[in-house]
Amino acid sequence: MSVQAAAGPVVRETEIEFGFRDGSGSVTEVALAHELRRPRRIPFARVGRGRWELRLPRPDAWRLEYSLELTRRGGTTELVTDPANPLQTPGPFGAKSVVELPDYAPPEWVDDDDSPAGELAPLELRTRRVGPVRGLVWSAHDTDPREPLPLLVVHDGPEYAEYSELLRLLDHLVAFGELPPFRAALLQPPRVRNETYSAAVVYARAFALEILPGVRKGAPTARPAAGLGASLGALSFLHVHWMHPGLLGGLFLQSGSYFRRRYDRQESAFQRFDRISRFVGRVLQVAERGGPPRVPATITCGSAEENLDNNRAVAAALTDDGWPLEYVEHPDAHNWIAWRDSLDPHLAELLLRAWA
Numbered sequence: 001m002s003v004q005a006a007a008g009p010v011v012r013e014t015e016i017e018f019g020f021r022d023g024s025g026s027v028t029e030v031a032l033a034h035e036l037r038r039p040r041r042i043p044f045a046r047v048g049r050g051r052w053e054l055r056l057p058r059p060d061a062w063r064l065e066y067s068l069e070l071t072r073r074g075g076t077t078e079l080v081t082d083p084a085n086p087l088q089t090p091g092p093f094g095a096k097s098v099v100e101l102p103d104y105a106p107p108e109w110v111d112d113d114d115s116p117a118g119e120l121a122p123l124e125l126r127t128r129r130v131g132p133v134r135g136l137v138w139s140a141h142d143t144d145p146r147e148p149l150p151l152l153v154v155h156d157g158p159e160y161a162e163y164s165e166l167l168r169l170l171d172h173l174v175a176f177g178e179l180p181p182f183r184a185a186l187l188q189p190p191r192v193r194n195e196t197y198s199a200a201v202v203y204a205r206a207f208a209l210e211i212l213p214g215v216r217k218g219a220p221t222a223r224p225a226a227g228l229g230a231s232l233g234a235l236s237f238l239h240v241h242w243m244h245p246g247l248l249g250g251l252f253l254q255s256g257s258y259f260r261r262r263y264d265r266q267e268s269a270f271q272r273f274d275r276i277s278r279f280v281g282r283v284l285q286v287a288e289r290g291g292p293p294r295v296p297a298t299i300t301c302g303s304a305e306e307n308l309d310n311n312r313a314v315a316a317a318l319t320d321d322g323w324p325l326e327y328v329e330h331p332d333a334h335n336w337i338a339w340r341d342s343l344d345p346h347l348a349e350l351l352l353r354a355w356a
Contacts, residue, residue: 009082015057021051027072029070036059037304061333107341109168120167121139125211128210137183137219140170141181143183149182151223154228154229155189156230163337173347179351190206200275207240242282246293252350253298254339260310266306298346299311
């Protein structure tokens with residue numbers, strides 16, 4: 001079915017104007033589906049035959065990633081990119097349309113095409129507890145594979161590389177002398193991600209006893225590794241550190257899914273919500289009950305995302321307990337570009353502290 005859009009979106013001083021035109025005559029409703037704080041679905045107003053418009057107050061963000069939800073005769077719905085908007089960003093669940101507000105600019109390192117690329121090697125580990133673990137090992141350019149080097153372990157590592165350009169940043173940081181030569185293990189989540197990364201004791205034990213020792217065989221290091229993760233991947237690294245103190249020497253946690261009923265009732269249908277909430281409750285009471293070693297940590301979160309309140313709460317609890325923690329709010333939401341844009345300079349600073 002052909003769909004033709006009206007002109008837009010148009011960024012104004014206080015709002016963003018969206019327009020949509022249906023040339024097929026089959027669309028009965030249009031809504032903006034986005035990832036900012038609720039409401040996550042905002043209906044367009046019908047302004048004529050096959051024409052819809054929406055005036056959205058400008059969000060507390062420099063970017064807006066969105067889809068259009070189209071309802072057709074018969075009640076079927078589909079999510080599509082905005083035909084009026086040529087700017088899109090890829091993602092693991094498909095492309096989304098993007099509005100960039102006037103204050104936005106991508107980080108300068110994204111355009112670095114000159115730094116020598118590191119070496120990539122496939123990673124495949126067999127574990128008894130969680131099955132096969134696959135991924136990649138990145139090694140800084142011109143390093144000896146036998147030489148012990150600092151190690152960064154990344155949850156959802158291949159997606160970080162594809163959607164957040166992580167490897168380009170790592171190449172850049174070493175080439176410009178901001179970090180010493182090091183290695184990064186880019187891990188795919190084993191089995192079902194929502195189960196594995198949701199504060200699962202079995203995964204924490206597998207990481208401590210099988211995954212990290214397996215990584216270190218091919219990526220030798222003489223010091224504790226640092227962990228990088230986003231969303232559930234961030235939650236999981238905090239949980240690993242809680243369950244196996246001393247294993248990780250630093251944590252870089254982006255938009256962690258630290259669900260609590262106080263902040264996150266909209267997530268209560270998530271299958272492992274209660275397990276996550278119980279663990280986060282322990283974290284929030286760390287000053288009273290004690291916890292693992294206070295390692296260098298950085299927490300980043302989008303200023304316009306639903307995880308903002310729970311990230312603020314976790315950062316405050318760890319800071320009150322004496323953790324050497326940096327907390328960063330970035331004017332975006334819960335997406336791979338937001339995580340990319342808040343990596344530098346904070347990741348390098350965290351790794352220098354962790355590997356000191």
